[in-house]
Amino acid sequence: MLKDITLGQFFPIDSPLHRMDPRTKILLLILHIVAIFLANNTAGYVLVTLFTLMIMLLSRVPLKMYFRGLKPILFVIIFTAVLNIFLTPGTKIELFNYETPMTWEGLVLAGKMALRLVLLIITSSALTYTTSPIILTDGIEKLLSPFAKLGLPTYELAMMMSIAIRFIPTLIEETDKIMKAQKARGADFESGSVIRRVKALAPMLIPLFISAFRRADELAVAMESRCYQGGSKRTRLNEIHFASVDYVAAAIFLLFFAALITLRILL
Amino acid sequence: MAIEIQGLNYVYMEGSPFEKHALKDVNLTIGDGEFVGIIGHTGSGKSTLIQHLNGLLQPSSGTIKIGDMVITEKGADMKKLRQKVGLVFQYPEHQLFEETIYKDISYGPKNMGLSQDEIDERVREAMNYVGLSEKYMNRSPFELSGGQKRRVAIAGVLAMRPDVLILDEPAAGLDPAGREEILTQIRALYLERKMTVLFVSHSMEDVARAAGRIIVMNQGSVALDGKPAEIFSQAEALRSMGLDVPQITRLIDELRRRGISLDSSIYTIEKAKATIQMMLANKMNREGKEC
Ligand SMILES: Nc1ncnc2c1ncn2[C@@H]1O[C@H](COP(=O)(O)OP(=O)(O)O)[C@@H](O)[C@H]1O
Ligand SMILES: [Mg+2]
Numbered sequence: 001m002l003k004d005i006t007l008g009q010f011f012p013i014d015s016p017l018h019r020m021d022p023r024t025k026i027l028l029l030i031l032h033i034v035a036i037f038l039a040n041n042t043a044g045y046v047l048v049t050l051f052t053l054m055i056m057l058l059s060r061v062p063l064k065m066y067f068r069g070l071k072p073i074l075f076v077i078i079f080t081a082v083l084n085i086f087l088t089p090g091t092k093i094e095l096f097n098y099e100t101p102m103t104w105e106g107l108v109l110a111g112k113m114a115l116r117l118v119l120l121i122i123t124s125s126a127l128t129y130t131t132s133p134i135i136l137t138d139g140i141e142k143l144l145s146p147f148a149k150l151g152l153p154t155y156e157l158a159m160m161m162s163i164a165i166r167f168i169p170t171l172i173e174e175t176d177k178i179m180k181a182q183k184a185r186g187a188d189f190e191s192g193s194v195i196r197r198v199k200a201l202a203p204m205l206i207p208l209f210i211s212a213f214r215r216a217d218e219l220a221v222a223m224e225s226r227c228y229q230g231g232s233k234r235t236r237l238n239e240i241h242f243a244s245v246d247y248v249a250a251a252i253f254l255l256f257f258a259a260l261i262t263l264r265i266l267l
Numbered sequence: 268m269a270i271e272i273q274g275l276n277y278v279y280m281e282g283s284p285f286e287k288h289a290l291k292d293v294n295l296t297i298g299d300g301e302f303v304g305i306i307g308h309t310g311s312g313k314s315t316l317i318q319h320l321n322g323l324l325q326p327s328s329g330t331i332k333i334g335d336m337v338i339t340e341k342g343a344d345m346k347k348l349r350q351k352v353g354l355v356f357q358y359p360e361h362q363l364f365e366e367t368i369y370k371d372i373s374y375g376p377k378n379m380g381l382s383q384d385e386i387d388e389r390v391r392e393a394m395n396y397v398g399l400s401e402k403y404m405n406r407s408p409f410e411l412s413g414g415q416k417r418r419v420a421i422a423g424v425l426a427m428r429p430d431v432l433i434l435d436e437p438a439a440g441l442d443p444a445g446r447e448e449i450l451t452q453i454r455a456l457y458l459e460r461k462m463t464v465l466f467v468s469h470s471m472e473d474v475a476r477a478a479g480r481i482i483v484m485n486q487g488s489v490a491l492d493g494k495p496a497e498i499f500s501q502a503e504a505l506r507s508m509g510l511d512v513p514q515i516t517r518l519i520d521e522l523r524r525r526g527i528s529l530d531s532s533i534y535t536i537e538k539a540k541a542t543i544q545m546m547l548a549n550k551m552n553r554e555g556k557e558c
Contacts, residue, residue, distance in 0.1 A: 011284070062284065065284070177356065177361075178361070178362055180318065180323045180356070181356045181359065181361075181362040182362060182374075183323060183349070184321055184323065184349055184353070184354040184356070184424070185349075185362075185374055185375040185378060185423060185424065185427070186346065186349055186350065186374075186375050186378030186379055186427065187374075187378060188346075188378070202364065203362075203364045203374065206364035207361055207362050207363065207364050210361075210364075210409075211361060
């Protein structure tokens with residue numbers, strides 16, 4: 001149930017992808033998404049797919065983790081595929097001499113869309129699997145820092161993000177605990193009419209809110225008592241910086257990107 | 268009500284890289300009316316074990332029988348089970364939610380579908396057991412001190428009149444007076460209601476005083492199981508599991524090493540005091556001095 005949620009699923013191992021700077025990873029991810037939509041012929045699709053496969057292998061994260069990540073959006077993939085197959089105009093598919101409402105063009109389009117969605121999810125997961133949430137927010141903050149001059153509170157945004165990410169697992173754990181405690185007192189969250197079920201949530205939500213406020217308060221006091229001050233003058237324990245792995249990755253990626261554009265123009 | 272646990276295994280997040288084998292082949296029989304202390308280092312699986320006993324966790328493998336109900340079978344009546352086995356979680360005060368103490372304590376009995384009269388009787392009785400005077404009834408539970416909140420939460424479980432009462436670290440985080448009070452009340456309740464009590468703690472002193480039998484958990488398995496005197500005579504084994512014998516046992520051991528003949532099975536301060544006083548009195552008699 002709740003324990004199956006693996007949000008912010010960082011996978012703490014060592015791999016070339018783990019060692020990359022978060023900024024490189026974020027920028028390359030954006031470029032890779034562009035690449036996925038640039039591919040418009042068979043050779044292009046094969047190239048993007050192979051490149052994504054390479055990313056998966058380089059991350060050293062078990063492949064089944066990637067497939068598990070696909071499960072929640074399986075419905076979306078199938079739904080769009082079905083819509084495409086039936087609604088795209090073109091040559092009707094014949095089955096056992098009967099003309100079906102499906103079209104060949106639709107089938108091809110559905111395949112392409114499904115592939116794109118899958119690749120999109122896999123590469124985005126590759127980023128979260130190989131980057132710890134804290135480092136990820138560091139990266140986002142650094143990338144946004146040029147906008148600080150325009151008045152965007154980048155530091156505060158990043159801080160809020162890291163606190164939120166940090167507390168997701170804590171709150172899930174807390175919810176699980178409170179639910180169990182109320183079940184031990186005979187609470188029933190799973191049966192009855194909708195109204196009954198909504199009412200049954202109060203014994204869970206009230207303690208959860210109280211605990212969230214208490215934690216927020218404790219955190220604020222702890223930060224305050226250590227003289228916490230936001231702003232640009234703060235330094236970090238672990239400064240992020242570019243290393244050779246980033247340059248190598250960028251070079252490989254640009255080569256791939258150039259190849260893809262060549263394929264698009266030539267074929 | 269007797270509890271029988273056979274070949275119990277539990278794995279958290281099975282099949283994921285974060286998989287954790289929290290209980291390994293646990294076999295236990297707990298007789299009707301026993302007062303059992305469960306001790307063990309943090310992470311040894313105590314909480315996981317007790318959550319199985321009222322069906323909040325379903326075992327990865329193994330069977331559990333409570334009274335004559337096999338609770339690990341498909342279709343076991345969880346509602347009935349949870350009325351028989353009352354579980355007080357660690358820091359139970361975090362589960363309070365009602366506007367008044369009375370309403371909060373009646374949440375359990377209400378879920379059981381009892382009549383208003385019956386609920387009223389049980390709430391008063393439960394408050395009485397935990398030493399909360401009736402004048403608190405209409406106050407908000409959130410205005411109370413930590414120790415009082417905890418007593419409200421324990422009363423919330425007692426009001427269901429369980430046959431088996433399980434408490435997960437009921438004294439954790441309380442000041443010495445609060446600890447003392449809660450332990451005394453649990454002990455009194457046990458003697459009066461003749462229920463089966465399972466008491467989880469990592470304080471040797473607390474367990475030594477209250478329990479008639481001690482189960483020591485270590486890394487998901489039952490490492491030791493026996494009477495307090497038997498358990499505390501194995502100081503080495505306990506230390507290797509990150510536990511310690513009660514301070515008073517250490518004192519007695521030290522005195523014995525210095526050649527004073529004392530019974531090695533003393534593990535409570537009361538008994539140590541009585542024994543030492545008697546010994547001194549004997550000694551003075553022998554030497555013919557006035558006390
Ligand atoms: N909800 C959970 N998800 C994953 N692992 C857990 C969960 N709860 C407990 N564990 C793990 O199971 C082991 C036993 O935990 P627990 O039964 O809480 O120990 P204890 O109560 O003796 O301190 C620990 O290693 C703990 O990290
Ligand atoms: Mg515990």
